[in-house]
Amino acid sequence: MNSSFNARRGSSMVDGDHLRLEFMTSSEVALAIAGGIRTIVIPCGAVEQHGPHLALSVDADHADHLGILVTKGVGGALVAPTIRVGCSSHHIAFPGTISLQDSTFEMICRDYCTSLARHGFERILIFSAHVGNSPPLARMLPRLRSSVPASCRVSAFTDAKAWLERWRDAVEEAGGEPIRVGGHADIAETSLMLDIHPGRVRTERYEAGRLGLLSQGDLELMWRDGLAAVSANGILGDPAGSSATIGRHCIERIASLLVESFSQDEPA
Known part of the structure; x- marks a missing residue:
């Protein structure tokens, strides 16, 4: 990153904000790209119910935080604004949840990719x-790549099973x-x-x-009839025993999982 931007950060900026595309000027982005920064991270989240004890913003907040850690981990990268609303139709029975159709989510991801690719x-x-x-x-990844x-090169981490296993290990x-650990409003998410x-x-x-963890049959029921069909209170798992220490470990372990995955997918 160019030194003039770093010099203007000031002590009031959150650690990592200098990596956020949205907080840079257009000329600073151009200088960064010209200086060799050609990788960008796109975090995605959701605004949906997380039981009676967590704010709707959990997934978006988590994505924001992980975005900086992943960007630092892969190196030579910036992070795009988080796509804060996601595909949450299985939570829509719970008040406050906002859900995108799969096609809308794909269009947003595609427009992010084509815009960023255009800039270099x-x-x-x-x-x-x-x-x-x-x-x-x-499902959309092949189409994003062709856009x-x-x-x-467009890469995406989509291994939900590995994510949940990493959470269990971290806890x-x-x-x-x-x-x-159940994957939703549980000890891992509450702790983070x-x-x-x-x-x-x-x-x-x-x-x-x-x-x-839900069986394949439970997952199919959830996707078809909504989360309330498998959990009346909208929680998968149990928040009891949550702590900031557990949360920090979960975050670090997931950041490592993502960096490892993207490193394996790095062009030769």
Whole structure:
């Protein structure tokens, strides 16, 4: 990144904000690209219910935070504005949830990719902190790749199973109970919010949801009839035992998973 921009950051800017495309000027972006920064990260999230104890913003907040860690981890990169609303139709029975159609989500991702490729970015890395975005993201990936010039490579992390397994490992390593990981408003998500936005956690409203990871049959039921069909309170897992320490470990382990995955997908 050019030194003049770094010099103007000032002590009031959040650590990592100098990597956020939206906080740069157009000329600073041009200088960064000319200076060799050709990789950009696109975080995706959701605005949806997370039980009675977490704000609707969990997935978007998580994506924002991970975006900086992943950008630092891959190196020589910037991070695009988070796509904050995602595909959450299975949560729509719960008030406040906002959901995009798969086709709308794809159009937004495509427009991000074509805009960024036009400016000279040659490597676009997409991830989602909302597991529900993973299936449509996997389906659209071939079309995203065909929408940009051959000189630009689009990669996306869509392995929801690996994400949940990494959370279970992280919770156990940090002293929590992995059985409480279910993937939604559980000990992992509650803990990470205690770390990054504790004011958005209602600790007095913790309650257990559906324990254990969902079977394939449960997943099919959820996609067809909504999350309430498998968990009346909208929680998969249990927030009991959550802590900022567990949350920080979960965040670090997921950031490592994403960086590892994108590194394996790096062009030779």
